[in-house]
Amino acid sequence: MSSLLVTTTTSAERSQRLSLAATLVPAATPPTIRYLMAPLSFFAASCGARCHTWYSFGGISWAQAGRTGDHMPRTAIFSDIDGTLLDSAHQVTPRTRAAIDAVQRVGVPFVIVTARGISGTYPLLEQQGITCTVVTYSGGVILDEARNVIHHHGLTRAQAQEVVDFAEAEHLPMTWSAYSFEDWVAPDASDPRLIAEERIVMAEAREGTIASIERDEVQKILCLCTQGETAMVERRLKERFPEFAIAVSSETLIEVMPAGSSKAGAVRTLCELWDLDPADAIAFGDNYNDLPMLEAVGRGYLMGNAPVELLAAASLVAPDNDHDGVARVLESLGLAPGTDGAGSI
Numbered sequence: 001m002s003s004l005l006v007t008t009t010t011s012a013e014r015s016q017r018l019s020l021a022a023t024l025v026p027a028a029t030p031p032t033i034r035y036l037m038a039p040l041s042f043f044a045a046s047c048g049a050r051c052h053t054w055y056s057f058g059g060i061s062w063a064q065a066g067r068t069g070d071h072m073p074r075t076a077i078f079s080d081i082d083g084t085l086l087d088s089a090h091q092v093t094p095r096t097r098a099a100i101d102a103v104q105r106v107g108v109p110f111v112i113v114t115a116r117g118i119s120g121t122y123p124l125l126e127q128q129g130i131t132c133t134v135v136t137y138s139g140g141v142i143l144d145e146a147r148n149v150i151h152h153h154g155l156t157r158a159q160a161q162e163v164v165d166f167a168e169a170e171h172l173p174m175t176w177s178a179y180s181f182e183d184w185v186a187p188d189a190s191d192p193r194l195i196a197e198e199r200i201v202m203a204e205a206r207e208g209t210i211a212s213i214e215r216d217e218v219q220k221i222l223c224l225c226t227q228g229e230t231a232m233v234e235r236r237l238k239e240r241f242p243e244f245a246i247a248v249s250s251e252t253l254i255e256v257m258p259a260g261s262s263k264a265g266a267v268r269t270l271c272e273l274w275d276l277d278p279a280d281a282i283a284f285g286d287n288y289n290d291l292p293m294l295e296a297v298g299r300g301y302l303m304g305n306a307p308v309e310l311l312a313a314a315s316l317v318a319p320d321n322d323h324d325g326v327a328r329v330l331e332s333l334g335l336a337p338g339t340d341g342a343g344s345i
Contacts, residue, residue, distance in 0.1 A: 074276060074280055075108055075276070075280050075281055075282065076108065076109040076110075076111060076270065076271065076274065076276060076281045076282075077103055077108060077109070077110050077111065077281070077282045077283070077284075077330070077335075078111045078113045078135075078263075078267050078270075078281060078282070078283040078284070078293060078297065079110070079111070079112060079113065079283070079284045079285075079326060080113055080114060080263075080284060080285040080286060080287075080290050080293075081112060081114040081116060081121070081124070082114070082115075082116070082200070082250075082286075083250075083286035083287060083303060083305060083306075083321055084284050084285055084286045084290075084303050084321055084325075084326065085112070085284070085321075085326055086124075086321065087321050087322045088321065088322050090200065092128045092130070093324055093327070095324045095327045096324055096326055096327040097128065097129075097130075098327070098336065098337075099324075099326065099327035099330045099331065099335075099336035100130060100132075102330070102335065102336035102337060103330060103335050103336060104132070106335075108335065109132070109133060109270075109274070110130075110132050111132060111133045111134070111135060111270060112125070112130075112132055112133070112134045112135065113135040113138075113139075113263045113266060113267065113283070113285075113293060114134075114135065114136060114138070115137065115138045115220075115249045115253075115255055115289060116136060116137075116201055117136055117137060117179045117182070117184055117201070117203070117219075117220075118136050118141060118143070118181060118182045119182050119184055119201075119203040120184075120201030120202065120203040121134055121136055121201075122134075122147075123202045123203065124201075124202060127202075131145055132145060133145055133270065134147075135263065135266040135267075135270075136219075137154075137179055137219035137220045137257070137261070138220065138247070138249070138255055138257060138261060138262060138263050138266075138289055139257075139261045139262050139263055139264075139265045139266035139269075140152060140153065140154055140179075140219030140220055140257060140261055141181065141219055142266055142269065142270065149181075150273070151266070151269055152181075152217070152219070153217070153219075153258060153260075153261060154180070154217040154218050154219040154220070154257070154258055154261075155217070155218045155219075155221070155244070155256075155257070155258050156216055156217070156218070157210055157211070157213055157216050157218060159218070159244075159258075160178055160210050160213075160218040160221055161210045161211070162241075163176070163221050163237070163241065163244075163256050164176055164178075164210055164221070166237075166240055166241075167223070167237075170236065172223075172229075172233050172236060173225060173226040173229040173232075173233065174193075174223045174224055174225040174226065174229070174233050174254075175187065175188060175191045175193055175194060175223075175224050176221055176222065176223055176224070177194060177197075177205050177221075177222045177224065178210055178213065178218050178220070178221050178222070179218065179219050179220045179221075179222065180213045180214070180215050180217055180218050180219060181215060181217070181219070183206070183213060183214065183215075184203065184204075184205040184206065185205060185206055185207070185208040185209070185210070185212060185213060186205040186206075186207060186208075187207070187208075187209065188207065189204075189205065189206075189207040191224070193224040193225075193226070193252070194224060197222075197224060197253075219257065219261075220255050220256065220257050220261075221255070221256040221257075222253060222254070222255060222256075223237070223253065223254040223255075223256065224252060224253060225252045225253070225254060226252075227251070227252060230248060230251060230252055230253075230254060231248075233254060234246065234248055234254050237254065237256060241256065243259055244256055244257065244258060244259060245257045245258065245259050245260065245261050245262060247262075247288060247289040248287070248288045248289065249287055249288070249289045250287060255289065262289075262292050262293070263285070263289065263290060263292060263293035264292035264293045264295065264296040266293075267281065267283065267293055267296050267297060268296060277298075278296050278297050278298065279297070279298040280298055281297040281298060281299075282297060282298070282299045282300075282301070282329075282330075282333075283296070283297045283299070283300045283301065284300075284301045284303065284318060284325070284326050284329070285300070285301075285302065285303065285306075286302065286303035286305055286306045286321065287306065287307070287310075288307075288310070290302075291310070294316075299316060300316060301316045301317065301318040301325075301326075301329055302314040302316065302317050302318070303317075303318050303319075303320055303321055303325050304317055304318060304319050304320035304321075304323070304325060305320035305321050305322070305325075
């Protein structure tokens, strides 16, 4: 099903619009629908129209705007990295990479939304050849495709110091690290919990204190907990700091951020920037800190490898991260070409 929003253009633009006809129906459109839509798209382009073509597949609405005028794509895809986009070997599979390429080719924004810091995100994206808008620190810093910062907020150094002082005074079974833009600082570079995190994100923290952070904005305190102690540490932190946003991001990691900082908040910020209704967006995640993001969009998919207690309450579940869950959902929705008989999940 489709509808066209058409505004007239000058005759000088008409020949340029002709070249857009082929792109007004995305390559990922099912063949039968593509065949039916092509004449209408060609007619609109050849008549000098600036077209914004809407489609509905699998219950969602999206559009390919041809990158003309003020029109923007009418959907966006937001994806967590660890446990979602990456498989258990911390790689983006060829099938998932192909799905990302497919949605970007038709002008649909693909957005990374991660708890990782800036220095732990871009080496991975460079390795995989992915260029896109990136949300880091679970919403603390948003960067566009050219890596320009378009939104940021965080704790003050004084607030961050309060968290650290409390954890140390109470002898909580954890170590901490703090992030301020591209700076990542930790008190003990030899702590095995920190080293394990460094290996995952392919970045190194510098040894230092909160006071050594140059800028008075700390996007996140990351609490690296001893195995089995995460729930207790989370409870103690929430009791002491109800004014902060505190979320579990893995079995051993807790994020402490300013109130209002969340992946869901970042999704809403970008949707507003792009004049997009979040109800038309899609999101993927696998853990507790992803839940608000999944609830903020029209289609929020929990990965099949998520904690069992989350899966029990989930309404939309994707295959797990070791079986191309993100790609298979995008294929099933007609947003990416299927492989190996894909088309259903």
